[in-house]
Amino acid sequence: MNPTPKLLPVLLSVPLICLSVSALAVQPDPLMLLKYEKIGGIYLDFPATRLPVQPKCPVKLGANQLWAADGLYHQDWDYPACGLTYNMSSNSANGIKQVFSITIKAPSRLATKRGIRIGSSEKDARKAYAQEFNASESTPGQMLVFGSIYGGLMMTIQRGRVSEIFLGSAAE
Numbered sequence: 001m002n003p004t005p006k007l008l009p010v011l012l013s014v015p016l017i018c019l020s021v022s023a024l025a026v027q028p029d030p031l032m033l034l035k036y037e038k039i040g041g042i043y044l045d046f047p048a049t050r051l052p053v054q055p056k057c058p059v060k061l062g063a064n065q066l067w068a069a070d071g072l073y074h075q076d077w078d079y080p081a082c083g084l085t086y087n088m089s090s091n092s093a094n095g096i097k098q099v100f101s102i103t104i105k106a107p108s109r110l111a112t113k114r115g116i117r118i119g120s121s122e123k124d125a126r127k128a129y130a131q132e133f134n135a136s137e138s139t140p141g142q143m144l145v146f147g148s149i150y151g152g153l154m155m156t157i158q159r160g161r162v163s164e165i166f167l168g169s170a171a172e
Contacts, residue, residue, distance in 0.1 A: 033132055039167055040084075040110030044169045048088055048097040057082035064093060066132065074100060080092040084117065092158065101168025112153065120162045125155050132147030 002035045034044055042051070062076035075097065079085070083105045088097035102120060104110050111117040114128040125144055126133060127135040132146040136155070141160070146153040156164035 025081060026111050030149060031151040032152045033129075034168070035114070037112045037153055038166055039104060039165065040108075041088075042099060042102060042151065044099055044101070044168060046099040047107045051086070051099075054079050054082055054084070057084070065095075066100070081107075084110065085099070097101075101166065103166045105164045112167075116165070118162055118165070122155075122160050122162065125157075125162055129153065 002023075036066040037043065052113065057079040058081065060078045060080065062078065064073055064075045066072075067074050070089075072091060073093050073095065074087055074089050075087045077088055079127055085103040086099050087101040087103075090097045091102035104120050108118055116125045116128050122141070129146040131142075133154070134145040134148055137149050140157075144155045144157060146155075149169075151169045152167075154166045154170060155162045156166075
């Protein structure tokens with residue numbers, strides 16, 4: 001008895017399964033940057049208790065507000081002398097806060113995990129984050145989106161240079 005006729009349909013389906021799996025593997029997760037990106041070594045969900053002290057940059061605390069969009073209490077911790085703002089969040093009004101988003105602008109010298117900072121060229125930013133570049137949500141020469149506006153890295157461009165970097169969710 002020849003087993004080949006029974007195995008033929010199974011063998012023919014294996015390349016299709018492999019092709020399907022490999023096609024899925026190349027689809028990048030637009031929110032992946034939220035999981036591993038850092039600015040100045042700080043990542044999203046970083047606990048407030050571990051934030052580095054900014055002795056040359058006094059903090060200005062914003063109002064602690066409940067956001068209906070996510071049900072969390074949010075507060076801006078702004079360090080204007082350092083060009084740094086953390087949006088901090090917690091589950092309750094007096095809860096322990098963690099980093100919800102990070103924004104940097106001049107005079108910040110902090111850099112992303114891939115070395116992009118204020119003053120980096122648009123070309124260098126696009127090269128560093130080429131795989132995550134979101135062309136449909138970006139406006140070259142003005143705003144670059146890596147990942148998604150729903151969660152990712154956004155860079156404002158002025159005169160061909162990065163003037164502001166935001167890590168987090170800019171839309172609901």
